Amino acid sequence: MTCPFGLPDGIPALGGGPDNSKRDGSGKGMGENAIEIEGVTKTYAAAGNQPPKEALAGIDLTIPRGSVFGLLGPNGAGKSTLINILAGLVVKSSGSVRIWGFDQDKNPRQSRASIGVMPQEPNIDPFFTPGALLDVQAGLYGVPKGERRTDEILAMVGLSDKKDAYARHLSGGMRRRLLLAKALVHAPPILVLDEPTAGVDIELRQMLWGQVRKLNEAGTTIILTTHYLEEAEEMCDEIAIIHHGSLLVRDTTSALLSTIDSRTLLITPDGDAPSTITAPEGVDLDRRKGGALAFTYRRAQTSPGDIIDAVRASGITIRDIAIEEAHLEDVFLTLTRAQDAEAPAA
Ligand code: ADP
Ligand code: MG
Secondary structure (H helix, E strand, O other): OOOOOOOOOOOOOOOOOOOHHHHOOOOOOOOOEEEEEEEEEEEEOOEOOEOOEEEEEEEEEEEEOOOEEEEEOOOOOOHHHHHHHHHOOOOOOEEEEEEOOEEOOOOHHHHHHOEEEEOOOOOOOOOOOHHHHHHHHHHHOOOOHHHOOHHHHHHHOOOHHHOOOOHHHOOHHHHHHHHHHHHHOOOOOEEEEEOOOOOOOHHHHHHHHHHHHHHHHOOOEEEEEOOOHHHHHHHOOEEEEEEOOEEEEEEEHHHHHHOOOEEEEEEEEOOOOOOOOOOOOOOEEEEOHHHOEEEEEEOOOOOHHHHHHHHHHOOOOEEEEEEEOOOHHHHHHHHHHHHHHHOOOO
């Protein structure tokens, strides 16, 4: 078999988790970043009657080592384009990308060996068995036969009993697992997952996130895209939102959430609530099914105490109280709508 790229010197093909000390490239200016993206643009060439399409307008982004990093944005924002550039599947139009310290253009083999990608579109040859597929993939990455972990990886994704089944006989969920397995054969220090849970059932989703957490705990840097914002909120330490090929914001998940000023206070009355309740000024009242009263307020303007006082003054005995926190969805909608208002999509 031809071997388009072997593992660079100093990169152990396999073993207990990524060895950071040995995986650094020149190390110059790399610091603790897994990925450094500078001024990256991508314009897809015109094809047929389709005009050229600018998918990335100039992205600067650094992703720290060890993090679980979320890349979010509406459909067509350019997420897969950016990820496919990192994976070496799409050629950028301009800019520079460093992966684990290796410049993608100057050290293509080393930079590729440092990253494993589970793509959005399944790219599995239906005539291969999972066992053979992982073997071929390991060969492509120059992993010596004696060091391949095919059985271990298949067990990890729950496909041990399918090792010798033809890929075309695997269910959609099993193919997703196989894609994850493929991304892991060369034990990359960076794992990228593009919409890994789109359209999968709850069981597979939990399995995927369980594996991702374990890999991250063992030191793997994780980069993922998802359009399930609750998932990003739960999984990611840091988040970048891209929209129309530009970076809108990049911050820790908690900092992004704290930018949302509105909160909802849920009050369950003891018995039926009266039909008129006077809420403090600027507070919205919504009656939920089951009788709970939902007061949405701005933290800068109103305190929960003001609302509780107003409820008591309306003659209500309070049985229970809860606060609904802001969600990433609120941040996402606020930011993307603001940009759309500024510069409507072409
Ligand atoms: P996302 O993953 O955020 O949904 P993509 O990176 O897939 O976004 O797409 C960004 C934009 O580039 C979209 O407008 C899409 O139609 C366009 N695009 C993606 N791939 C190609 C391609 N191979 N040729 C032409 N245009 C493309
Ligand atoms: Mg995509």
